Amino acid sequence: MPLVEHLRELRSRLLKSVLSVLACTILGFVFYEPLLGFLTDPYHQIAPQLKAEGIDTSLVITGVGGAFQFQLKISLVAGVVAASPVWFWQLWAFVLPALHRHERRGALLLTFTGVPLFLSGVALAYVILPKAILILIGFVPKGIDSLVTGAEYYDFIIRMMLVFGVASEIPLVVVLLNRMGLLSGRALVRARPWTVVGLFVFAAVATPSTDPLTMLFLAIPMTVLYLISEIIARITDWRRGKTPLAQIGDDEASPL
Template sequence: MPLVEHLRELRGRLTKAVLAIIAGAVLAAVFYAPILELLTQPYYAMQPILEAEGIESELVITGVGGAFQFALKICLVVGLIVASPFWLWQLWAFILPAMHRHEKKWALILAATGAPLFIGGAVLAYVVLPKAMEILIGFVPEGFGSLVTGAEYFDFIIKMLLVFGVAAEIPLVVVMLNRLNIVSAKQLAHARPWIIVSLFVFAALATPTTDPLTMLFLAGPMTALYFISELIAKVTDHRRAKRAANAVSDDEASPLE
């Protein structure tokens, strides 16, 4: 296909992807009330705990157009998520013709494995959110109140979901590096102490909170997933060594019978 045709195809697929995201945003606007309730549930779950400690906290929206901007931001992000299967497919369909058969296979494996891992990490972040906010807002001095704007609250949720979702992809990266024969299970086992320390440092730096509990909620599953990926790498290396031992060299004479 000529370059101009590639550019036309790219333009068409980008247009379809943008229209799908807009349609998802419109759908999110229709169901804005339940979506907002789902997003604010972690905040209202920890609010009574803070009140019992004498800390008054309130979720507010500031500015004349603050409510509209807040709703628009939520709808666009939800629309992006809802339409993700379609616009990811458009991206995949554009790249697919240039890939070899084995590359298509590994791309499908990556997509099929990476998506559940990311979703699992995001779900864990949603579960951790009330405790994280309770600890952070709990630093409010006695005699002070806490006003949390809608924009700040939504940004905090997005950061937590993204950090936990991306962190859950660590075993996938390790397994792929092993499959590509870049690192071996023996190397992973030798570097295990340093990797675990690095995971905890990453958890401490990546989480928007500063409390050790949220860091443990992130670092703990990351460490467990790393051990699982190391076990998978060990099995892969064992199979690779067995296959190499049974392989016949090109210079070796074939048996007569």
């Protein structure tokens, strides 16, 4: 296909992706109330506990156009997430013709493994959000009210979900590096102590709440996933060592 045809196809794919996001954003604007209830539910869960401790807290929206901006932001993110099958397929359909058969299998493995891992991390973040919010607002002294703006609350939960979602991709990255021959199972075993320490440091820095409990909720699953990826890498190395080509030296010519 000539370069101009590639550009035309790319334009067509991008246009379809943008239209799908726009349509889903409009739906998010229509169903704003259920979305808002879903996002603010972690906050409302801990409000009675804080009130029992003598801390009055309220979720507020500031500014004349703050409510509209808040609704538009939530609708846009919901539109991007809801339209993800469409724009992801458009991206996949554009790249697919350029891939070899084995590359397609690897890409499919990346897709069908990475998406569930990311969603699992996001779900874990949503589950622990009430506890993280409770700990942070719990530092407010008695007799002082806590006003949480909608923008701050929204940014906080989005950051939490993104951090947990991206962190859940660690085993996938490790396995891919191992399959590419850039990282061996033995190297993972030798680096395990430092890697575990690094994971805990990353969890401490990356979590927006900065409290030890949320750090543990992120660091412990990351460590377990890393150990699982280490086992997979060692099994892959063992299978690779069983093949005849693995017995050929780097400076020798293979039968191929």
